[in-house]
Amino acid sequence: MFFFFFFFFFCSLPTRNEAFWKELDHVKGLWKNKKDLHVEQVGIATLFGLECFAWFCAGEIVGRGFTFTGYYV
Structure with a gap:
C-alpha cells in the first residue's frame, strides 16, 4: 500500500506541474489586463x-x- 501511494503521487507530478504553470500564466494575463476585470471576478x-x-x-x-495566546511548552 505504501509503495502504491508514492507511485501514484510521483506519476501525477508532471500533470500537476503543467497545471500549475498554466494557472500562473492565466493569473499573469489577468494582471496585465486588470482594467478588463469585472467586479464579480475581483x-x-x-x-x-x-x-x-x-x-x-x-x-x-x-x-x-x-x-x-500561544503554545503550551
Whole structure:
C-alpha cells in the first residue's frame, strides 16, 4: 500500500506541474489586463484569498493546541 501511494503521487507530478504553470500564466494575463476585470471576478478572488487566510489561521490555532495566546511548552 505504501509503495502504491508514492507511485501514484510521483506519476501525477508532471500533470500537476503543467497545471500549475498554466494557472500562473492565466493569473499573469489577468494582471496585465486588470482594467478588463469585472467586479464579480475581483470579489471571487478576494473571497478566495480570505478563505485561504482563514484556513491558515485555523491551522495555527489547531497547531497551538486550540489556544489563541500561544503554545503550551
